[in-house]
Amino acid sequence: MSKAMDKIVGFCDQYVRIAYNNQTAESIIDFLCADLLVTLDSAKTAAPRATCEVSVSENEQLFSLHRNGEQLYRGTCQRALAYALVNEIIFQCLDKNESGLALHAAAVQVDKGGILLPGNSGAGKSTFVAWLTACGCGYLTDELVVLLSEDSHHIYPFTRPLTIRSASAQALAPYVQFKKDEVLTGESGFMVPHRQLNPDFTPAQPPLSLILFPRFQAGASAQLTELTPGIGCSRLMECYVNARNIPGHGISELARLTRKVPIMEMTYGSFTDLGTLLADTLPDFFRDIFSQPPSC
Template sequence: MSIRLISFAGTTLSIEYDGLTAARIVELLYQHVSTDYVSPVRVTYRLCSDDTSARVQLYRDETLLYDGHCAGSVAELLLGDSCYQLAAHCHTGLLFHAAALSGRGRTLILPGTSGAGKSTLTAWLISQGFDYLSDELVFVPWQTNTIQAFTRPLSLKKPARLVLSRCFDYEAQADSLLSSNYVDLVPPTLLSSNRREGVTRKAGNNPIIIFPQYQNRTHFEWQPLSPARAGLALMTHLINARNLPDHGFGEIARIAGCIPAYNLSYSGFDHLTDKFELVIAV
């Protein structure tokens, strides 16, 4: 049985795994996650695969989470549950449901709920030369402006296949993905024009917060937000508020006062190609 420790935002999880399929899942999900800082283990997962029958089992501590034959489904479940546990045990700063990228001299923070299009937008931005940080979790340690991101494969819902067809060939890369009935887990390096790059663990300087919203048949809109409006919007994407003093409101207000924030509405990437570079340069 092999062991991989996953540390992020002051929390460490342990993943015990055995079998070729289990090893492939763990490598694809967590290959870019740093283990530089190791705190006491909060949760232990056990992932076992039988490579003759293709059966895969996943336990969280002593609880059976999955017993079946779809590597994509168990990978999706393990990734989602581990992100939830990282958030549930985070007390050392603000943890946001957000994507993040670095490039053009800026760090982009893209808070968004499920369905807002943040992961699909993130995939497109990687294809345009931005370096990937995360499509799910962004952490700001208490009383700092440091941006840390949980670097994992992009979790792209099936409808994104059509939207991203111009920049990513799903069929040609099928052997490099893990897919369930609902999502494709895509290594970010596959979306980059340079396959050896496209991923970074470190956010740069000059951060900007962008609240993306995909809306069919809408015009491109880029709207600056006041610190008050930005703070209220950020609160809706803070996922560990119950673990923080005053639910993190004071820190949210501080961040909203020193990092510029914008609303972005768009109906397709054709709208963004010419305009996005101009607006983030402001």
């Protein structure tokens, strides 16, 4: 690959170099990493932790991904390639990261501050954050945040396209009109640029103001329950991914932040009347978003 045909992506001062072989490969990288790309000058003080190579065949039927020469993916699905690449970027940026507490969590921004939506795979956080973003919340991430303790627990989001499962698309259909020519589709779902849901996007690292655990349960009525700091801390530990890098495993830091902000659990089975419940129960955060809902 030509030396000129590469890009640097970064998160929390950790960097990955991505080399590519043609314009199609470059377009996949730009789609996936639009909010992670950094200039060479920005990354010059720290060597990239790894080099990934994205290759697309001339007929655009075969896609491959290598890391430092080791094959990570080879196949015919662009979404599968993108999924493998974003997971590798996350691993490299977190493996030795000591800058803060890394959590599997979605996040959005409202006037009041940042709302953390923790949950492991299958909790419904990507679907929920897609709906919130379409309704007017500021998108931050659907997958990963780092909370830095030295700056009052601001949310540093790993901003990427949303990953939506096929089964969730129907629930979102009344609120989101996906542009099929702008998504990466695979057998199990698709990736959609967050600007397609809400073009009014400004990168942000807002202070943590609310922790809300979303839990999708088919057929369930929407319900919000306040959690104690102790239960909230225990639930956050289930989503905590870099404990081994943090002194004392970061447990005291998790406990401290759960004593500072309200913590809620939300069970929902659909989005019907969910905006009204959020606005009535948490007006400081959602009243303005859902005061005149055009479709939410």
